[in-house]
Amino acid sequence: xxxxxxxxxxxxxxxxxxxxxxxxxxxxxxxxxxxxxxxxxxxxxxxxxxxxxxxxxxxxxxxxxxxxxxxxxxxxxxxxxxxxxxxxxxxxxxxxxxxxxxxxxxxxxxxxxxxxxxxxxxxxxxxxxxxxxxxxxxxxxxxxxxxxxxxxxxxxxxxxxxxxxxxxxxxxxxxxxxxxxxxxxxxxxxxxxxxxxxxxxxxxxxxxxxxxxxxxxxxxxxxxxxxxxxxxxxxxxxxxxxxxxxxxxxxxxxxxxxxxxxxxxxxxxxxxxxxxxxxxxxxxxxxxxxxxxxxxxxxxxxxxxxxxxxxxxxxxxxxxxxxxxxxxxxxxxxxxxxxxxxxxxxxxxxxxxxxxxxxxxxxxxxxxxxxxxxxxxxxxxxxxxxxxxxxxxxxxxxxxxxxxxxxxxxxxxxxxxxxxxxxxxxxxxxxxxxxxxxxxxxxxxxxxxxxxxxxxxxxxxxxxxxxxxxxxxxxxxxxxxxxxxxxxxxxxxxxxxxxxxxxxxxxxxxxxxxxxxxxxxxxxxxxxxxxxxxxxxxxxxxxxxxxxxxxxxxxxxxxxxxxxxxxxxxxxxxxxxxxxxxxxxxxxxxxxxxxxxxxxxxxxxxxxxxxxxxxxxxxxxxxxxxxxxxxxxxxxxxxxxxxxxxxxxxxxxxxxxxxxxxxxxxxxxxxxxxxxxxxxxxxxxxxxxxxxxxxxxxxxxxxxxxxxxxxxxxxxxxxxxxxxxxxxxxxxxxxxxxxxxxxxxxxxxxxxxxxxxxxxxxxxxxxxxxxxxxxxxxxxxxxxxxxxxxxxxxxxxxxxxxxxxxxxxxxxxxxxxxxxxxxxxxxxxxxxxxxxxxxxxxxxxxxxxxxxxxxxxxxxxxxxxxxxxxxxxxxxxxxxxxxxxxxxxxxxxxxxxxxxxxxxxxxxxxxxxxxxxxxxxxxxxxxxxxxxxxxxxxxxxxxxxxxxxx
Numbered sequence: 001x002x003x004x005x006x007x008x009x010x011x012x013x014x015x016x017x018x019x020x021x022x023x024x025x026x027x028x029x030x031x032x033x034x035x036x037x038x039x040x041x042x043x044x045x046x047x048x049x050x051x052x053x054x055x056x057x058x059x060x061x062x063x064x065x066x067x068x069x070x071x072x073x074x075x076x077x078x079x080x081x082x083x084x085x086x087x088x089x090x091x092x093x094x095x096x097x098x099x100x101x102x103x104x105x106x107x108x109x110x111x112x113x114x115x116x117x118x119x120x121x122x123x124x125x126x127x128x129x130x131x132x133x134x135x136x137x138x139x140x141x142x143x144x145x146x147x148x149x150x151x152x153x154x155x156x157x158x159x160x161x162x163x164x165x166x167x168x169x170x171x172x173x174x175x176x177x178x179x180x181x182x183x184x185x186x187x188x189x190x191x192x193x194x195x196x197x198x199x200x201x202x203x204x205x206x207x208x209x210x211x212x213x214x215x216x217x218x219x220x221x222x223x224x225x226x227x228x229x230x231x232x233x234x235x236x237x238x239x240x241x242x243x244x245x246x247x248x249x250x251x252x253x254x255x256x257x258x259x260x261x262x263x264x265x266x267x268x269x270x271x272x273x274x275x276x277x278x279x280x281x282x283x284x285x286x287x288x289x290x291x292x293x294x295x296x297x298x299x300x301x302x303x304x305x306x307x308x309x310x311x312x313x314x315x316x317x318x319x320x321x322x323x324x325x326x327x328x329x330x331x332x333x334x335x336x337x338x339x340x341x342x343x344x345x346x347x348x349x350x351x352x353x354x355x356x357x358x359x360x361x362x363x364x365x366x367x368x369x370x371x372x373x374x375x376x377x378x379x380x381x382x383x384x385x386x387x388x389x390x391x392x393x394x395x396x397x398x399x400x401x402x403x404x405x406x407x408x409x410x411x412x413x414x415x416x417x418x419x420x421x422x423x424x425x426x427x428x429x430x431x432x433x434x435x436x437x438x439x440x441x442x443x444x445x446x447x448x449x450x451x452x453x454x455x456x457x458x459x460x461x462x463x464x465x466x467x468x469x470x471x472x473x474x475x476x477x478x479x480x481x482x483x484x485x486x487x488x489x490x491x492x493x494x495x496x497x498x499x500x501x502x503x504x505x506x507x508x509x510x511x512x513x514x515x516x517x518x519x520x521x522x523x524x525x526x527x528x529x530x531x532x533x534x535x536x537x538x539x540x541x542x543x544x545x546x547x548x549x550x551x552x553x554x555x556x557x558x559x560x561x562x563x564x565x566x567x568x569x570x571x572x573x574x575x576x577x578x579x580x581x582x583x584x585x586x587x588x589x590x591x592x593x594x595x596x597x598x599x600x601x602x603x604x605x606x607x608x609x610x611x612x613x614x615x616x617x618x619x620x621x622x623x624x625x626x627x628x629x630x631x632x633x634x635x636x637x638x639x640x641x642x643x644x645x646x647x648x649x650x651x652x653x654x655x656x657x658x659x660x661x662x663x664x665x666x667x668x669x670x671x672x673x674x675x676x677x678x679x680x681x682x683x684x685x686x687x688x689x690x691x692x693x694x695x696x697x698x699x700x701x702x703x704x705x706x707x708x709x710x711x712x713x714x715x716x717x718x719x720x721x722x723x724x725x726x727x728x729x730x731x732x733x734x735x736x737x738x739x740x741x742x743x744x745x746x747x748x749x750x751x752x753x754x755x756x757x758x759x760x761x762x763x764x765x766x767x768x769x770x771x772x773x774x775x776x777x778x779x780x781x782x783x784x785x786x787x788x789x790x791x792x793x794x795x796x797x798x799x800x801x802x803x804x805x806x807x808x809x810x811x812x813x814x815x816x817x818x819x820x821x822x823x824x825x826x827x828x829x830x831x832x833x834x835x836x837x838x839x840x841x842x843x844x845x846x847x848x849x850x851x852x853x854x855x856x857x858x859x860x861x862x863x864x865x866x867x868x869x870x871x872x873x874x875x876x877x878x879x880x881x882x883x884x885x886x887x888x889x890x891x892x893x894x895x896x897x898x899x900x901x902x903x904x905x906x907x908x909x910x911x912x913x914x915x916x917x918x919x920x921x922x923x924x925x926x927x928x929x930x931x932x933x934x935x936x937x938x939x940x941x942x943x944x945x946x947x948x949x950x
Contacts, residue, residue: 145269254722284466561590697740756849775893849911
């Protein structure tokens, strides 16, 4: 039986999906080995029916004999995962040289990436089959638009109500650059190529929709080999730490190469699903999705993100956006070859543009350049820039005339952004002014769209032009809106130096009441507070420079100003005052970020102080003007998942977040202020990650009201948005989950459920903290049992791994979780849960816990995520790390950890009433994902331990 799951997790590996995945993994691996042998791919590989295919490393130059033997042992371990075969891998690795280990590690890593690519391709394949009507494909949840609409109608909602809710809906995805994306962009690009080739390979297979010639099939195989070998020849390790600008460029590349293509597909899918229930399509200015970014704006703990860097990233983003729009408009010039004047609005636009260009030429030429006897065509020849298309010859095609003008303005926008991103001067062209706002570009394109419909050519408007308008409203002139994030103490430092300089005393020492009163008075005041020549420290000057940079550029390219480690109302008012002092005309909305357990508990009281403040109530922030939602004052609050989990453990963290949301919703109703929640979810479960669909549906009632903002962490961007097909799938899940949560929020839990959950939270937190923070030996156990020290030396991201020097409390949540992931123990996710659940079960509350699992979406999603993580843990592997790396005098900590692990495993199974983890039908995708990876991850763990062993 092939290797599947630890702890008896396997159900049946005769499953069709597993056989397909196994075959695909072997197919890609065989192509890879053939490429290393310099053998050409042929039809035997394509058919995947030849059992004589070489699944070994023989004949590959440069691969030592020890590595070849280790690979053969790993194949035996895959088929028979016994302790004997695991020890055989260990014995073989013990006798390998450092160079052998390096080569073996690289080989297994590449094969693991092949499994990842195959599994991702399989998800897309199954998604498409499901949407084509294949009822044999199991879906863990109804995430397609048509399924979602059907379920809502079955619950009593009319098609009109569904469409109306979509009109008021917006989900903003905020990309972050958090440093656990270990793969280089050079490698990720090749991964995307392989994924696209695998999709084409599927379509041309026996059951595919595309019939290819033998030559075309061979070309696909050759292209796959080229990419596989290209990755092998590429150094997978960054020799230099990426800069914040490098991270921003990566984020923009994902938008350009994936989301740009996926967005129209998503809107077409929405319109088609609406049509199926008898509704009109969404209007062209409906923004179901928008994008934000922290890449280049997140300066919390990152000294390399400066005002100069942020300014450069803003113009870099505008340059890429304008270039993409230029390309689309250039294509429209060929599409809209309509002979005719258009409606009156288009005719007037042509006339105004013509006069403006004439005046521009007059200002740049001596008097008499334009003679009275010039024909219209000759004037167009003079006005039009050199162009392959030569629009000046088609004076009767008004749409092309307008598009030529739009394209020229976009070219000017490209030139301006390019110059400013390189800190070079830019001189505007009086003939073609650059676009300074998204609304300008949208207005120009809408004129054409409207005219085509009014003149009876509406079909022409519904193709490329409509798709371009969707993109303009979604991506704007910057592709993403850049958030600014800074730690609260940095603003306190600024005001402390200001008040000290002005002789008002030390701001830092004032009481909260005094701070709020003083800040409010200054916000009301019309006189400036901060002298332009204020003598200050370099860190304070950098904060002031950031606000002045925002004032100089303007607010449009920016999203929110996020205050990390917010502890008080004065933290928010301080940022509003600093914006006022910098002369920012349209203030960025200020978003307090509550991160630790204590801060989450104090969040409602902090916000109530703000809501009671007369100045603050009269000057509430606003989101960017989203066309379908408009301008509406509101309060946005960000909730931190990573730090609260590191601070209190997973169970206490999620319950604290849940209660904070409930209290904030209640508070917003009390003061009649619209509340928008920004979820700072991490990539891994230990940092608030996991399936977003289930997470959205388990939010408290009233917390999702058609609008949601959520981070997409750097390490999972490629997973969810790396390909247009994957990105389209992800967009659909976000849209359906927010729609469902808005119209059918979950019922509030009973008092009994809440009481038990509160006890679970407190008990688990006490157990977690007693080990992680109170046991003096734990920090040493952590450092010896995990590759924490070695991970710090990797060039994963631009940001330091610690906020400051110290122990666990100073370590950022990302490297904390990443270190435990390496050992397959995932300790931060489950530590404390076993003690809490066991306590309730021992007190006779097992039936209530089972009822909570069945009837309360929040509790069910929490337990299911724990189940998934526990299924991925490996006691065999984690024990192996400990046996070789952890000193004997730390075994006391180890015994506490393993006792808690066993309690957690047993208690979770009792609550979900299963014998094994991931036993239910809804866990099929997780079972498959684990089954394809474990045979490759285990040998990598063995190699890593040998590298760490002194």
